[in-house]
Amino acid sequence: MKLLSPFRGLRPVAGRVADVVAPPYDVVNTAEARELARNKPWSFLHVSKPEIDLPQGTDPYDESVYQRGAENFANMIDEGILIRDDKPCYYIYELTMGEHVQTGIAAAASIEAYDKNIIRKHEFTRPVKEDDRVNQIRALHAQTGPVFLTYRQRDDVDQLVEQKKSEVPVYDLTSDDSVRHRFWVVDDAQQLAQFDEVFSHLNYLYIADGHHRSAAASRVCAMNEYNVAGNRSCKYFLAVLFPDDQVEIIDYNRVIADLNGLSKEEFLSQVGESFDIEKAAAAVKPDSKGLYGMYLDGQWYRLSIHDDLTTSVDSVEKLDVQMLDSNLIAPILNINDPRRDIRIDFVGGIRGLGELEKRVN
Template identity: 30%
Template sequence: MAIIKPFKATRPTRDKAAVATSRSYDEYSKKELKAHLRFNPFSFLHIIKPGYDTEPELSGEERFKLVHQTYNQFKTEDIYRKDQKSQYYLHEKSFGGDTFWGIIAAAHVNDYKNNIIKKHEDTLKAREELFGNYLGIAGFNAEPVLLTYPESNYLNRLYRKYSQKRSEYEFMTQNRRLHKLWVIEDDLDIDNIEKEFQKMKAIYIADGHHRTASSSFLANQKKTMNKNHTGEENYNYFMSYLISDANLKISSFNRFVKDLNGLTKEEFLSKLNELYIVENKGEKLYTPSKKHHFTMYLDGEYYSLYLRKTEFPINNALSDLDTHIIYKTILKPILGIEDLKTDPRIKCLPAIYSKKQLKKMVDSKMYKVSFGLFPVSVEQLKAVVNEDLRMPPKSTYIEPKLRSGLTIFEIND
């Protein structure tokens, strides 16, 4: 039984929603960030990067405290207001022919601890503690964790009902993403949504493993400090965006390697041939068409790589993943890549950036060889989780990506 609750969001006033919200901080280049901070006084980035022109070197707790102060200043200036009633928020994002929608709500950390909210990635303790401390001092969470649930007829009907109404927000971003948000304040709808999630035996983390783990870390910390702890305090919850698994879109990460680990081109192709059916496709763009089928770009030409399954048995959910297969058969044994997170010889980039990404990065001489992978399916993701396994790093690039500062969950309320 999943505990998914309404909450009192702090959010931009209707007239400022388009200019106040932002992409995730890490997505901005230094040049973009500087421009937004200089020319948009309403941007949520001012809260995340406070004192950019007066206190640029602030870090750690001092910076976290300034984040908290700037956030309160935005409320004082009526850029952000807090809702007076606990509500759910229905959000829709559309671009390029795709439409995503989901419910913004508060999820309970106990469901994460008890494996009702399931994970497919491991987290780093140091990052959990760092972001947990940040949450505790800043006092709010502004980026929801992306959770996915089994298809629900009731929630589908609810979406259709609200999408016919005038939305509270409707705005287009500079990268041509259309956002809409409806406030679900009807008591009957609120009650039915909560009951619908209570029927669900499991919900899966699609994106935001460290945010979830950090919220759990903070809740444990605050629980030990609160003699009157009940389990219902805001610190026991984290903001989440719940989307049907049928509405989720998963893309792949391409792999780029700087050298052939001392091998000649001929030696490298020979080693590949032991585990793959290798076919030269020439200079014409070529992409993988199904799982266990890879594209490689090397020395000005595309190659098709089909896994010889007799040489690499598929015996569990992890071994069925292309990200695991390419690591175990090529990246580690042939190219000497031990750790995808730390090895400077490899880079992983979302395949959605460019169809010609494999070619461009290698032709630029930055990398010697590149590999294109077929996207992981939702079924594969769930299978890994249900077998209590973990995906390799950079296995999934998941849409939708959400705006920071669209809704804010106050932890210390």
């Protein structure tokens, strides 16, 4: 079984990349996407967030949204804004965010390897979001958002990547969020063979982000309408893989809709049974194990879990996220299934702690 394969990517034509580039669909809401795409007819947000082209208030999971996304996608291809490479390629993708630089390889990742847990998962998915990605793939007959994979760093992979990066990039631009993006196409037969060789020594890949996208791709692959002889494309999902020594881990925060019928005082009293609570003058970003920041009613708090609750020999039970679930979110807020409970939402740390204040306020 081949873990990774080159593929014929669909990408912006030369000179149009700045018109197309857009943030991932799941880091902006509909209102933000509508504003970002204003006067930008070729922004990819018209494909990834197509509800922006429908009346305000349209359910983002309505069938009309997927249909509009498919129409917008087809139009970008018909107008020559997106072009498909003539032969299978790997792609080198470098991002520079301030002082941090990370370089990944875009490839088609094996769904068989995903199903066999060779491409390993670390979180559950939310059914409504997984269904959304299934519907999007089926409407577009394409995967438009990559799964973020990581692997244990290897010198031989690094050498090939750096060799390619010594060439002039196909794309080089800085997006509105001040991230510099550079992109190279690996289409030389000898270089492709070299990448295939070093990839054969990767034992496992790990999903850093994109659990819903990979799960959706697996589900689509299993559908009779796609899983037919000769249809190889459905057996892979779009991925970009980064070495573990370049990956920067950022926070992934929880927003809870209510206090489960408790008053603020009752809630804090119950939290105090498992955590030390200290008021903070500014936003709290945890910098050590067992420490949490909480924003409630206009006030930031620093929570430190009691030492006697950190003694489990189970490595999973000792994870900060699991201790939070086991000692606060489940017993106090009565959220026992974060996958399905509509009272909990998740906010990526890239949006900053100010986004949490905004949601709560």
